[in-house]
Amino acid sequence: MMAERAASRSLGGYGGAVAACLAVVAVANLFTVYYVTQERTIYFWDWSHYWLRYRDLTASLAQHPTATLGSLLSSVRRDDYNLLPVLPLVPVGWLFGTGRLPYILAITNIYLLPAILVMGLLLQWLFRPGIPRRSFAPFVLTVASLPLLHMLWVAALRGFPDVVGVVPIGGILLLHFARPLSEQRAGRLVATGLLLCLLVLLRRWYAYWVVAFFPALAVAHGLDIYRRYGSDWRPYLTAGRNAVIIGLTFASALLGLATPFALRAIQTDYSDIYSAYRFNHSLMDDVSHLARWFGWVEIVAGSVGLAWLAVRKETRVLGSFLLVQLCTIFALFTRTQDFSLQHIYLLIPGLAVGIAAVVIGLWGRMMNGVWRVASVGLMLTVLLLGSVTAFTPGAVAIADRLRVLLPSDRFYPLVRHDIDMLENLLASVETLELAQPGDIYVLASSNILNSNILYNACKFGPRPRSFCDRILSASDVDKRDGFPRQFLQATYLVTASPAQYHLRPDDQRVIGVLLREVVGGHGIGASFQRLPGEFTLDNRVTVRVYLKESPFKRSDLDALEKEFNGYYPGRGHLFSVP
Secondary structure (H helix, E strand, C coil): CCHHHHHHHCCCHHHHHCCCHHHHHHHHHHHHHHHHHHHHCCCHHHHHHHEEEEEECCCCCCHCCCHHHHHHHHHHHHHCCCCCCCCHHHHHHCCCCCCCCHHHHHHHHHHHHHHHHHHHHHHHHHHHHCCCCCCCCCHHHHHHHHHHHCHHHHHHHHHHCCHHHHHHHHHHHHHHHCCCCCCCCHHHHHHHHHHHHHHHHCCHHHHHHHHHHHHHHHHHHHHHHHHCCCCCCCHHHHHHHHHHHHHHHHHHHHHHHHHHHHHHHHHHHHHHHCHHHHCCCHHHHHHHHHHHHHHCCCCCHHHHHHHHHHHHHHHHHHHHHHHHHHHHHHHHHHCCCCCCCCCHHHHHHHHHHHHHHHHHHHHHHHCHHHHHHEEEHHHHHHHHHHHHHHHHHHHHHHHHHHHCCCCCCCCCCCCCCCCHHHHHHHHHHHHHHCCCCEEEEECEEECCHHHHHHHHHHHHHHCCCCCCEEEECCCCCCHHHHHHHHHHHEEEEEEEECCCCCCCCCCCCHHHHHHHHHCCHHHHHHHHCCCCCCEEEEEHHEEEEECCCCCHHHHHHHHHHHHHHHHHHHHHHHHHCC
Protein backbone atom coordinates (compact mmCIF):
# COMPACT_ATOMS: atom_id res chain seq x y z
CA MET A 1 0.00 0.00 0.00
CA MET A 2 2.84 2.40 0.86
CA ALA A 3 4.48 1.67 -2.48
CA GLU A 4 1.21 2.39 -4.29
CA ARG A 5 0.84 5.69 -2.47
CA ALA A 6 4.41 6.75 -3.23
CA ALA A 7 4.07 5.83 -6.89
CA SER A 8 0.75 7.65 -7.15
CA ARG A 9 2.20 10.74 -5.51
CA SER A 10 5.08 10.77 -7.99
CA LEU A 11 2.69 10.99 -10.93
CA GLY A 12 1.30 14.36 -9.86
CA GLY A 13 -2.05 15.85 -8.87
CA TYR A 14 -4.42 18.24 -10.61
CA GLY A 15 -1.69 19.55 -12.89
CA GLY A 16 -0.88 16.08 -14.18
CA ALA A 17 -4.54 15.33 -14.80
CA VAL A 18 -5.09 18.57 -16.72
CA ALA A 19 -1.91 18.08 -18.74
CA ALA A 20 -2.94 14.52 -19.61
CA CYS A 21 -6.37 15.68 -20.79
CA LEU A 22 -4.95 18.48 -22.94
CA ALA A 23 -2.37 16.16 -24.48
CA VAL A 24 -4.97 13.52 -25.31
CA VAL A 25 -7.33 16.09 -26.85
CA ALA A 26 -4.55 17.51 -29.03
CA VAL A 27 -3.21 14.14 -30.19
CA ALA A 28 -6.71 12.74 -30.79
CA ASN A 29 -7.66 15.64 -33.03
CA LEU A 30 -4.38 15.55 -34.94
CA PHE A 31 -4.76 11.82 -35.51
CA THR A 32 -8.36 12.21 -36.68
CA VAL A 33 -7.39 14.93 -39.15
CA TYR A 34 -4.51 12.82 -40.47
CA TYR A 35 -6.66 9.72 -40.90
CA VAL A 36 -9.66 11.32 -42.58
CA THR A 37 -7.57 13.42 -44.97
CA GLN A 38 -5.85 10.24 -46.20
CA GLU A 39 -9.13 8.77 -47.40
CA ARG A 40 -10.25 8.82 -51.03
CA THR A 41 -13.44 6.82 -51.30
CA ILE A 42 -17.20 6.75 -51.68
CA TYR A 43 -18.76 6.11 -48.27
CA PHE A 44 -21.76 3.81 -48.26
CA TRP A 45 -24.19 1.90 -46.02
CA ASP A 46 -23.28 2.25 -42.34
CA TRP A 47 -20.15 4.23 -43.18
CA SER A 48 -22.29 7.00 -44.65
CA HIS A 49 -25.68 6.57 -42.97
CA TYR A 50 -25.23 8.74 -39.91
CA TRP A 51 -23.00 11.22 -41.74
CA LEU A 52 -25.79 11.92 -44.22
CA ARG A 53 -28.32 12.16 -41.39
CA TYR A 54 -25.98 14.63 -39.71
CA ARG A 55 -25.97 16.71 -42.90
CA ASP A 56 -29.76 16.59 -43.22
CA LEU A 57 -30.46 17.27 -39.54
CA THR A 58 -28.03 20.20 -39.44
CA ALA A 59 -29.82 21.86 -42.34
CA SER A 60 -33.39 21.03 -41.34
CA LEU A 61 -33.01 22.14 -37.70
CA ALA A 62 -31.83 25.53 -38.89
CA GLN A 63 -34.63 25.91 -41.45
CA HIS A 64 -37.61 24.11 -39.86
CA PRO A 65 -36.80 23.52 -36.16
CA THR A 66 -40.31 22.62 -34.96
CA ALA A 67 -41.09 20.12 -37.71
CA THR A 68 -37.60 18.63 -37.45
CA LEU A 69 -37.91 18.07 -33.70
CA GLY A 70 -41.21 16.30 -34.34
CA SER A 71 -39.52 14.04 -36.88
CA LEU A 72 -36.68 13.41 -34.44
CA LEU A 73 -39.07 12.30 -31.69
CA SER A 74 -40.88 10.03 -34.12
CA SER A 75 -37.54 8.57 -35.19
CA VAL A 76 -36.55 7.85 -31.58
CA ARG A 77 -39.86 6.08 -31.00
CA ARG A 78 -39.81 3.95 -34.13
CA ASP A 79 -36.54 3.60 -35.98
CA ASP A 80 -33.70 1.16 -35.40
CA TYR A 81 -31.36 3.81 -36.82
CA ASN A 82 -32.87 6.82 -35.09
CA LEU A 83 -31.63 10.41 -35.12
CA LEU A 84 -30.78 10.77 -31.43
CA PRO A 85 -27.02 10.02 -31.75
CA VAL A 86 -26.73 12.75 -34.38
CA LEU A 87 -28.48 15.52 -32.44
CA PRO A 88 -25.53 16.53 -30.17
CA LEU A 89 -23.29 16.77 -33.25
CA VAL A 90 -25.45 19.37 -35.01
CA PRO A 91 -23.76 22.47 -33.47
CA VAL A 92 -20.50 21.34 -35.06
CA GLY A 93 -22.27 21.30 -38.41
CA TRP A 94 -23.52 24.84 -37.88
CA LEU A 95 -20.06 26.10 -36.94
CA PHE A 96 -17.73 24.11 -39.17
CA GLY A 97 -19.88 22.61 -41.92
CA THR A 98 -21.14 19.12 -42.68
CA GLY A 99 -18.18 17.64 -44.52
CA ARG A 100 -16.69 14.30 -43.59
CA LEU A 101 -13.85 15.78 -41.52
CA PRO A 102 -16.05 18.00 -39.29
CA TYR A 103 -18.37 15.02 -38.78
CA ILE A 104 -15.62 12.64 -37.64
CA LEU A 105 -14.06 15.38 -35.50
CA ALA A 106 -17.48 15.91 -33.90
CA ILE A 107 -17.68 12.21 -32.99
CA THR A 108 -14.14 12.36 -31.63
CA ASN A 109 -14.63 15.43 -29.45
CA ILE A 110 -18.25 15.02 -28.34
CA TYR A 111 -18.34 11.24 -27.85
CA LEU A 112 -14.97 9.48 -27.96
CA LEU A 113 -12.92 11.84 -25.80
CA PRO A 114 -15.66 12.15 -23.13
CA ALA A 115 -15.85 8.34 -23.11
CA ILE A 116 -12.14 8.22 -22.26
CA LEU A 117 -12.55 10.86 -19.55
CA VAL A 118 -15.53 9.07 -17.98
CA MET A 119 -13.55 5.83 -17.91
CA GLY A 120 -10.69 7.76 -16.31
CA LEU A 121 -13.04 9.00 -13.58
CA LEU A 122 -14.32 5.45 -13.08
CA LEU A 123 -10.80 4.09 -12.55
CA GLN A 124 -9.92 7.05 -10.33
CA TRP A 125 -12.91 6.23 -8.13
CA LEU A 126 -12.18 2.50 -8.23
CA PHE A 127 -8.62 2.88 -6.92
CA ARG A 128 -9.23 5.82 -4.59
CA PRO A 129 -8.77 3.83 -1.33
CA GLY A 130 -5.14 3.04 -2.20
CA ILE A 131 -3.88 6.46 -3.27
CA PRO A 132 -3.18 9.82 -1.62
CA ARG A 133 -6.12 12.19 -1.49
CA ARG A 134 -4.88 14.63 -4.13
CA SER A 135 -3.33 12.09 -6.47
CA PHE A 136 -4.88 11.54 -9.90
CA ALA A 137 -2.57 8.69 -10.87
CA PRO A 138 -5.34 6.21 -11.87
CA PHE A 139 -7.06 8.91 -13.95
CA VAL A 140 -3.83 9.95 -15.68
CA LEU A 141 -2.78 6.37 -16.43
CA THR A 142 -6.24 5.53 -17.80
CA VAL A 143 -6.35 8.64 -19.97
CA ALA A 144 -2.87 7.78 -21.24
CA SER A 145 -3.67 4.15 -22.08
CA LEU A 146 -7.23 4.10 -23.45
CA PRO A 147 -6.56 6.32 -26.51
CA LEU A 148 -4.02 3.69 -27.58
CA LEU A 149 -6.76 1.04 -27.91
CA HIS A 150 -7.23 1.02 -31.67
CA MET A 151 -10.63 -0.69 -31.50
CA LEU A 152 -11.96 2.30 -29.58
CA TRP A 153 -11.26 4.32 -32.74
CA VAL A 154 -12.06 2.08 -35.68
CA ALA A 155 -15.86 2.40 -35.81
CA ALA A 156 -15.71 6.14 -35.06
CA LEU A 157 -13.26 6.73 -37.91
CA ARG A 158 -15.56 4.73 -40.20
CA GLY A 159 -18.42 7.12 -39.40
CA PHE A 160 -20.29 5.26 -36.65
CA PRO A 161 -21.38 7.48 -33.72
CA ASP A 162 -21.89 4.36 -31.58
CA VAL A 163 -19.05 5.21 -29.19
CA VAL A 164 -21.59 7.59 -27.64
CA GLY A 165 -22.86 4.62 -25.62
CA VAL A 166 -19.60 4.32 -23.67
CA VAL A 167 -20.37 7.66 -21.97
CA PRO A 168 -23.65 6.58 -20.28
CA ILE A 169 -22.09 3.17 -19.57
CA GLY A 170 -19.37 4.91 -17.58
CA GLY A 171 -22.04 6.97 -15.85
CA ILE A 172 -24.05 3.85 -14.99
CA LEU A 173 -21.00 2.14 -13.48
CA LEU A 174 -20.04 5.22 -11.45
CA LEU A 175 -23.58 5.77 -10.22
CA HIS A 176 -24.54 2.19 -9.47
CA PHE A 177 -21.38 0.86 -7.85
CA ALA A 178 -20.79 3.85 -5.60
CA ARG A 179 -22.92 2.08 -2.97
CA PRO A 180 -23.91 -1.55 -2.30
CA LEU A 181 -27.16 -2.46 -4.06
CA SER A 182 -28.94 -3.27 -0.80
CA GLU A 183 -28.20 0.24 0.51
CA GLN A 184 -29.22 2.27 -2.54
CA ARG A 185 -32.10 4.74 -2.31
CA ALA A 186 -34.91 5.13 -4.82
CA GLY A 187 -33.38 8.13 -6.59
CA ARG A 188 -30.19 6.26 -7.47
CA LEU A 189 -32.12 3.19 -8.61
CA VAL A 190 -34.43 5.21 -10.87
CA ALA A 191 -31.48 7.16 -12.30
CA THR A 192 -29.71 3.89 -13.13
CA GLY A 193 -32.81 2.58 -14.92
CA LEU A 194 -33.17 5.80 -16.90
CA LEU A 195 -29.52 5.71 -17.98
CA LEU A 196 -30.02 2.12 -19.15
CA CYS A 197 -32.99 3.32 -21.19
CA LEU A 198 -30.94 6.18 -22.67
CA LEU A 199 -28.31 3.67 -23.72
CA VAL A 200 -30.83 1.68 -25.78
CA LEU A 201 -32.41 4.83 -27.20
CA LEU A 202 -29.01 5.97 -28.47
CA ARG A 203 -28.27 2.71 -30.30
CA ARG A 204 -30.68 -0.19 -30.17
CA TRP A 205 -28.13 -3.00 -30.00
CA TYR A 206 -26.90 -1.70 -26.62
CA ALA A 207 -29.89 -3.71 -25.38
CA TYR A 208 -27.40 -6.59 -25.14
CA TRP A 209 -25.42 -4.58 -22.57
CA VAL A 210 -28.63 -3.93 -20.63
CA VAL A 211 -29.77 -7.56 -20.73
CA ALA A 212 -26.34 -8.71 -19.53
CA PHE A 213 -26.41 -6.04 -16.80
CA PHE A 214 -28.91 -7.93 -14.65
CA PRO A 215 -27.34 -11.41 -14.35
CA ALA A 216 -23.95 -9.77 -13.81
CA LEU A 217 -25.51 -7.55 -11.15
CA ALA A 218 -27.01 -10.60 -9.42
CA VAL A 219 -23.67 -12.44 -9.33
CA ALA A 220 -21.55 -9.46 -8.24
CA HIS A 221 -23.89 -8.15 -5.55
CA GLY A 222 -24.90 -11.64 -4.44
CA LEU A 223 -21.27 -12.56 -3.74
CA ASP A 224 -20.71 -9.23 -2.03
CA ILE A 225 -23.73 -9.68 0.26
CA TYR A 226 -22.63 -13.22 1.10
CA ARG A 227 -19.18 -12.00 2.12
CA ARG A 228 -20.62 -9.24 4.29
CA TYR A 229 -23.77 -10.82 5.73
CA GLY A 230 -23.47 -14.55 5.18
CA SER A 231 -26.83 -16.33 5.01
CA ASP A 232 -28.93 -13.48 6.44
CA TRP A 233 -31.80 -13.29 3.92
CA ARG A 234 -32.81 -9.66 4.46
CA PRO A 235 -29.98 -7.98 2.46
CA TYR A 236 -30.67 -10.39 -0.42
CA LEU A 237 -34.34 -9.46 -0.38
CA THR A 238 -33.57 -5.73 -0.31
CA ALA A 239 -31.05 -6.06 -3.14
CA GLY A 240 -33.51 -8.11 -5.20
CA ARG A 241 -36.23 -5.50 -4.68
CA ASN A 242 -33.82 -2.75 -5.75
CA ALA A 243 -32.79 -4.67 -8.86
CA VAL A 244 -36.48 -5.00 -9.77
CA ILE A 245 -36.90 -1.23 -9.37
CA ILE A 246 -34.03 -0.65 -11.80
CA GLY A 247 -35.52 -3.13 -14.28
CA LEU A 248 -39.04 -1.72 -14.05
CA THR A 249 -37.75 1.83 -14.47
CA PHE A 250 -35.84 0.81 -17.57
CA ALA A 251 -38.73 -1.15 -19.08
CA SER A 252 -41.40 1.47 -18.39
CA ALA A 253 -39.20 4.29 -19.71
CA LEU A 254 -38.39 2.38 -22.90
CA LEU A 255 -42.03 1.41 -23.46
CA GLY A 256 -43.14 4.97 -22.82
CA LEU A 257 -40.53 6.70 -24.99
CA ALA A 258 -40.15 4.16 -27.81
CA THR A 259 -43.31 2.07 -27.77
CA PRO A 260 -43.32 0.98 -31.45
CA PHE A 261 -39.68 -0.09 -31.31
CA ALA A 262 -40.05 -1.89 -27.97
CA LEU A 263 -43.07 -3.89 -29.15
CA ARG A 264 -41.35 -4.76 -32.43
CA ALA A 265 -38.19 -5.85 -30.62
CA ILE A 266 -40.16 -8.18 -28.35
CA GLN A 267 -41.81 -9.86 -31.36
CA THR A 268 -38.74 -10.08 -33.64
CA ASP A 269 -36.35 -13.02 -33.88
CA TYR A 270 -33.16 -11.08 -34.62
CA SER A 271 -31.05 -14.25 -34.66
CA ASP A 272 -33.05 -15.36 -37.72
CA ILE A 273 -33.11 -12.02 -39.54
CA TYR A 274 -29.37 -11.50 -39.06
CA SER A 275 -28.31 -15.13 -39.49
CA ALA A 276 -26.59 -14.08 -42.72
CA TYR A 277 -24.15 -12.09 -40.58
CA ARG A 278 -23.13 -15.16 -38.59
CA PHE A 279 -20.03 -16.71 -40.18
CA ASN A 280 -18.37 -18.28 -37.16
CA HIS A 281 -19.44 -21.78 -36.16
CA SER A 282 -17.86 -22.29 -32.75
CA LEU A 283 -16.73 -20.49 -29.63
CA MET A 284 -13.11 -20.63 -30.79
CA ASP A 285 -14.09 -19.08 -34.13
CA ASP A 286 -15.70 -16.18 -32.28
CA VAL A 287 -12.69 -15.71 -30.00
CA SER A 288 -10.27 -15.90 -32.94
CA HIS A 289 -12.36 -13.32 -34.78
CA LEU A 290 -11.99 -10.88 -31.88
CA ALA A 291 -8.28 -11.70 -31.54
CA ARG A 292 -7.73 -10.71 -35.18
CA TRP A 293 -9.24 -7.33 -34.36
CA PHE A 294 -7.89 -6.66 -30.87
CA GLY A 295 -4.71 -8.73 -30.80
CA TRP A 296 -4.03 -11.28 -28.09
CA VAL A 297 -2.18 -8.80 -25.88
CA GLU A 298 -5.25 -6.61 -25.41
CA ILE A 299 -7.63 -9.54 -24.88
CA VAL A 300 -5.35 -11.23 -22.34
CA ALA A 301 -4.49 -7.97 -20.57
CA GLY A 302 -8.16 -6.97 -20.33
CA SER A 303 -9.17 -10.39 -19.00
CA VAL A 304 -6.31 -10.55 -16.49
CA GLY A 305 -7.08 -7.02 -15.32
CA LEU A 306 -10.74 -7.84 -14.71
CA ALA A 307 -9.82 -11.07 -12.92
CA TRP A 308 -7.43 -9.11 -10.68
CA LEU A 309 -10.14 -6.55 -9.91
CA ALA A 310 -12.57 -9.39 -9.12
CA VAL A 311 -10.26 -10.91 -6.47
CA ARG A 312 -9.02 -7.61 -5.05
CA LYS A 313 -11.01 -6.70 -1.93
CA GLU A 314 -11.55 -3.02 -2.75
CA THR A 315 -12.67 -3.63 -6.35
CA ARG A 316 -14.20 -7.11 -6.35
CA VAL A 317 -17.83 -6.02 -6.86
CA LEU A 318 -17.23 -4.01 -10.03
CA GLY A 319 -14.54 -6.42 -11.23
CA SER A 320 -16.77 -9.48 -10.90
CA PHE A 321 -19.68 -7.57 -12.47
CA LEU A 322 -17.67 -6.60 -15.56
CA LEU A 323 -16.18 -10.07 -15.91
CA VAL A 324 -19.57 -11.80 -15.79
CA GLN A 325 -21.19 -9.17 -17.99
CA LEU A 326 -18.46 -9.41 -20.62
CA CYS A 327 -18.88 -13.19 -20.88
CA THR A 328 -22.69 -12.86 -20.97
CA ILE A 329 -22.61 -10.25 -23.74
CA PHE A 330 -20.24 -12.40 -25.77
CA ALA A 331 -22.45 -15.48 -25.41
CA LEU A 332 -25.72 -13.67 -26.19
CA PHE A 333 -24.50 -11.59 -29.11
CA THR A 334 -22.69 -14.38 -30.94
CA ARG A 335 -25.92 -16.39 -30.89
CA THR A 336 -27.45 -13.64 -33.03
CA GLN A 337 -24.59 -12.67 -35.35
CA ASP A 338 -20.86 -12.03 -35.45
CA PHE A 339 -19.55 -8.82 -33.96
CA SER A 340 -19.29 -5.94 -36.43
CA LEU A 341 -17.04 -2.94 -35.85
CA GLN A 342 -19.67 -0.87 -34.04
CA HIS A 343 -20.76 -3.75 -31.81
CA ILE A 344 -17.28 -3.87 -30.29
CA TYR A 345 -18.43 -1.04 -28.01
CA LEU A 346 -20.37 -3.69 -26.09
CA LEU A 347 -17.00 -5.16 -25.06
CA ILE A 348 -14.87 -2.01 -24.91
CA PRO A 349 -15.93 -0.81 -21.42
CA GLY A 350 -15.03 -4.10 -19.74
CA LEU A 351 -11.80 -4.64 -21.66
CA ALA A 352 -10.79 -0.99 -21.24
CA VAL A 353 -11.26 -1.15 -17.47
CA GLY A 354 -9.25 -4.38 -17.36
CA ILE A 355 -6.38 -2.97 -19.45
CA ALA A 356 -6.31 0.27 -17.47
CA ALA A 357 -6.28 -1.77 -14.25
CA VAL A 358 -3.18 -3.64 -15.47
CA VAL A 359 -1.41 -0.35 -16.20
CA ILE A 360 -2.42 1.12 -12.83
CA GLY A 361 -1.43 -2.08 -11.05
CA LEU A 362 2.02 -2.11 -12.65
CA TRP A 363 2.56 1.52 -11.70
CA GLY A 364 1.37 1.13 -8.14
CA ARG A 365 2.98 -2.17 -7.20
CA MET A 366 6.47 -1.82 -8.65
CA MET A 367 8.77 -0.79 -5.79
CA ASN A 368 11.68 0.21 -8.00
CA GLY A 369 11.09 3.42 -9.94
CA VAL A 370 13.03 2.24 -12.99
CA TRP A 371 11.10 -1.03 -13.17
CA ARG A 372 7.85 0.86 -12.67
CA VAL A 373 8.48 3.18 -15.60
CA ALA A 374 9.83 0.34 -17.74
CA SER A 375 6.86 -1.97 -17.13
CA VAL A 376 4.23 0.69 -17.74
CA GLY A 377 6.19 2.03 -20.70
CA LEU A 378 6.36 -1.45 -22.21
CA MET A 379 2.61 -1.94 -21.81
CA LEU A 380 1.83 1.43 -23.39
CA THR A 381 4.31 0.74 -26.19
CA VAL A 382 2.61 -2.56 -27.04
CA LEU A 383 -0.78 -0.79 -27.13
CA LEU A 384 0.71 1.92 -29.33
CA LEU A 385 2.18 -0.67 -31.70
CA GLY A 386 -1.26 -2.23 -32.01
CA SER A 387 -2.68 1.09 -33.17
CA VAL A 388 0.25 1.85 -35.47
CA THR A 389 0.04 -1.51 -37.22
CA ALA A 390 -3.76 -1.32 -37.45
CA PHE A 391 -3.90 2.16 -38.98
CA THR A 392 -0.60 2.68 -40.83
CA PRO A 393 0.16 0.89 -44.13
CA GLY A 394 3.87 1.58 -43.65
CA ALA A 395 4.02 -0.55 -40.50
CA VAL A 396 3.53 -3.89 -42.25
CA ALA A 397 7.04 -5.07 -41.36
CA ILE A 398 6.44 -4.49 -37.64
CA ALA A 399 3.07 -6.20 -37.85
CA ASP A 400 4.57 -9.28 -39.49
CA ARG A 401 7.25 -9.65 -36.81
CA LEU A 402 4.76 -9.30 -33.95
CA ARG A 403 1.71 -10.91 -35.57
CA VAL A 404 1.25 -13.33 -32.67
CA LEU A 405 0.70 -10.44 -30.25
CA LEU A 406 -0.76 -7.63 -32.36
CA PRO A 407 -4.02 -7.42 -34.33
CA SER A 408 -3.82 -9.15 -37.71
CA ASP A 409 -6.67 -7.23 -39.34
CA ARG A 410 -5.94 -3.78 -40.73
CA PHE A 411 -8.07 -0.64 -40.69
CA TYR A 412 -6.20 1.64 -43.05
CA PRO A 413 -7.76 4.85 -44.40
CA LEU A 414 -10.23 3.95 -47.14
CA VAL A 415 -8.87 4.57 -50.63
CA ARG A 416 -10.51 3.76 -53.96
CA HIS A 417 -8.55 3.89 -57.21
CA ASP A 418 -11.59 3.79 -59.48
CA ILE A 419 -13.48 6.98 -58.66
CA ASP A 420 -12.84 8.30 -62.18
CA MET A 421 -14.29 5.09 -63.61
CA LEU A 422 -17.35 5.43 -61.37
CA GLU A 423 -17.75 8.94 -62.76
CA ASN A 424 -17.58 7.53 -66.29
CA LEU A 425 -20.27 4.99 -65.38
CA LEU A 426 -22.50 7.73 -63.98
CA ALA A 427 -21.93 9.89 -67.06
CA SER A 428 -23.00 6.99 -69.28
CA VAL A 429 -26.13 6.36 -67.21
CA GLU A 430 -26.89 10.08 -67.26
CA THR A 431 -26.77 10.05 -71.06
CA LEU A 432 -29.19 7.12 -71.11
CA GLU A 433 -31.48 8.91 -68.67
CA LEU A 434 -31.60 12.01 -70.83
CA ALA A 435 -32.63 9.92 -73.84
CA GLN A 436 -35.07 7.65 -71.99
CA PRO A 437 -35.78 8.45 -68.32
CA GLY A 438 -36.26 5.46 -66.04
CA ASP A 439 -35.41 3.95 -62.67
CA ILE A 440 -32.03 2.27 -62.11
CA TYR A 441 -31.44 -0.91 -60.10
CA VAL A 442 -27.98 -2.15 -59.07
CA LEU A 443 -27.57 -5.95 -59.00
CA ALA A 444 -24.46 -5.95 -56.83
CA SER A 445 -23.80 -5.88 -53.11
CA SER A 446 -20.13 -5.55 -52.21
CA ASN A 447 -17.62 -2.96 -51.05
CA ILE A 448 -16.77 -2.34 -54.70
CA LEU A 449 -20.29 -1.81 -56.05
CA ASN A 450 -23.76 -1.63 -54.56
CA SER A 451 -26.79 0.61 -54.93
CA ASN A 452 -25.68 2.90 -52.10
CA ILE A 453 -22.22 3.41 -53.59
CA LEU A 454 -23.72 4.39 -56.93
CA TYR A 455 -26.29 6.68 -55.28
CA ASN A 456 -23.77 8.42 -53.02
CA ALA A 457 -21.26 8.79 -55.86
CA CYS A 458 -24.03 10.37 -57.91
CA LYS A 459 -25.38 12.64 -55.18
CA PHE A 460 -22.23 13.61 -53.28
CA GLY A 461 -19.37 12.78 -55.64
CA PRO A 462 -17.07 15.17 -57.52
CA ARG A 463 -19.93 16.11 -59.85
CA PRO A 464 -23.43 15.87 -58.32
CA ARG A 465 -26.08 14.89 -60.86
CA SER A 466 -29.82 15.38 -61.19
CA PHE A 467 -30.99 11.80 -61.76
CA CYS A 468 -29.66 10.30 -58.49
CA ASP A 469 -33.09 9.79 -56.95
CA ARG A 470 -33.87 7.36 -59.77
CA ILE A 471 -31.24 4.97 -58.38
CA LEU A 472 -33.42 2.56 -56.41
CA SER A 473 -32.57 1.20 -52.99
CA ALA A 474 -31.77 -2.48 -53.47
CA SER A 475 -32.58 -5.61 -51.52
CA ASP A 476 -29.27 -7.15 -50.46
CA VAL A 477 -29.95 -9.75 -47.75
CA ASP A 478 -32.62 -12.40 -48.28
CA LYS A 479 -34.16 -12.83 -44.81
CA ARG A 480 -33.87 -9.16 -43.94
CA ASP A 481 -35.05 -7.55 -47.19
CA GLY A 482 -37.05 -10.16 -49.09
CA PHE A 483 -37.73 -10.07 -52.83
CA PRO A 484 -36.89 -6.68 -54.39
CA ARG A 485 -40.26 -5.57 -55.74
CA GLN A 486 -38.63 -2.29 -56.77
CA PHE A 487 -36.54 -4.32 -59.23
CA LEU A 488 -39.68 -4.87 -61.28
CA GLN A 489 -40.05 -1.14 -62.00
CA ALA A 490 -36.45 -0.58 -63.12
CA THR A 491 -35.70 0.51 -66.67
CA TYR A 492 -31.94 0.10 -66.32
CA LEU A 493 -29.92 -2.57 -64.53
CA VAL A 494 -26.32 -2.11 -63.44
CA THR A 495 -24.59 -5.49 -63.07
CA ALA A 496 -21.13 -6.61 -62.02
CA SER A 497 -18.89 -9.50 -63.01
CA PRO A 498 -17.89 -11.48 -61.08
CA ALA A 499 -21.08 -11.36 -59.01
CA GLN A 500 -20.61 -9.00 -56.07
CA TYR A 501 -21.61 -10.15 -52.58
CA HIS A 502 -20.68 -8.97 -49.10
CA LEU A 503 -22.10 -12.08 -47.40
CA ARG A 504 -22.45 -15.74 -48.37
CA PRO A 505 -24.09 -16.10 -51.81
CA ASP A 506 -26.69 -18.43 -50.27
CA ASP A 507 -27.82 -15.53 -48.06
CA GLN A 508 -27.95 -13.09 -50.99
CA ARG A 509 -29.98 -14.94 -53.57
CA VAL A 510 -31.90 -11.72 -54.19
CA ILE A 511 -28.69 -10.73 -55.96
CA GLY A 512 -27.49 -14.04 -57.38
CA VAL A 513 -30.74 -15.45 -58.77
CA LEU A 514 -31.75 -12.25 -60.54
CA LEU A 515 -28.23 -11.73 -61.89
CA ARG A 516 -28.18 -15.31 -63.22
CA GLU A 517 -31.34 -14.72 -65.24
CA VAL A 518 -30.34 -11.29 -66.53
CA VAL A 519 -26.86 -12.35 -67.65
CA GLY A 520 -28.20 -15.63 -69.05
CA GLY A 521 -31.00 -13.89 -70.93
CA HIS A 522 -33.68 -16.34 -69.79
CA GLY A 523 -36.74 -16.02 -67.55
CA ILE A 524 -37.12 -12.40 -66.49
CA GLY A 525 -33.70 -11.78 -68.06
CA ALA A 526 -35.24 -12.12 -71.51
CA SER A 527 -36.83 -8.70 -70.99
CA PHE A 528 -33.42 -6.98 -70.81
CA GLN A 529 -30.89 -6.08 -73.48
CA ARG A 530 -27.24 -5.51 -72.63
CA LEU A 531 -26.01 -2.10 -73.78
CA PRO A 532 -22.59 -1.45 -75.35
CA GLY A 533 -19.67 -0.54 -73.12
CA GLU A 534 -18.27 -1.74 -69.82
CA PHE A 535 -16.44 -0.20 -66.87
CA THR A 536 -13.65 -1.76 -64.83
CA LEU A 537 -13.62 -0.94 -61.11
CA ASP A 538 -11.20 -1.90 -58.35
CA ASN A 539 -10.41 -5.62 -57.96
CA ARG A 540 -11.07 -6.03 -61.70
CA VAL A 541 -14.82 -5.87 -61.27
CA THR A 542 -16.47 -5.32 -64.66
CA VAL A 543 -19.70 -3.32 -64.71
CA ARG A 544 -22.28 -3.50 -67.49
CA VAL A 545 -25.64 -1.78 -68.04
CA TYR A 546 -28.84 -3.44 -69.25
CA LEU A 547 -32.01 -1.82 -70.67
CA LYS A 548 -35.48 -3.26 -70.11
CA GLU A 549 -37.08 -3.63 -73.53
CA SER A 550 -40.24 -5.67 -72.86
CA PRO A 551 -42.63 -6.42 -69.98
CA PHE A 552 -42.07 -9.44 -67.75
CA LYS A 553 -44.10 -12.56 -68.43
CA ARG A 554 -46.35 -13.70 -65.61
CA SER A 555 -45.04 -17.25 -65.96
CA ASP A 556 -41.46 -16.05 -65.41
CA LEU A 557 -42.44 -14.09 -62.30
CA ASP A 558 -44.32 -17.11 -60.92
CA ALA A 559 -41.28 -19.30 -61.55
CA LEU A 560 -39.13 -16.81 -59.67
CA GLU A 561 -41.51 -16.76 -56.71
CA LYS A 562 -41.61 -20.55 -56.64
CA GLU A 563 -37.80 -20.72 -56.60
CA PHE A 564 -37.49 -18.31 -53.68
CA ASN A 565 -40.23 -20.08 -51.72
CA GLY A 566 -38.27 -23.28 -52.24
CA TYR A 567 -35.23 -21.68 -50.64
CA TYR A 568 -37.26 -20.13 -47.82
CA PRO A 569 -40.45 -22.14 -47.15
CA GLY A 570 -43.00 -20.44 -44.94
CA ARG A 571 -41.84 -16.93 -45.86
CA GLY A 572 -44.29 -16.15 -48.62
CA HIS A 573 -44.82 -12.64 -47.25
CA LEU A 574 -41.15 -11.86 -47.97
CA PHE A 575 -40.84 -13.46 -51.39
CA SER A 576 -44.18 -12.91 -53.09
CA VAL A 577 -43.70 -11.48 -56.59
CA PRO A 578 -46.54 -9.16 -57.63
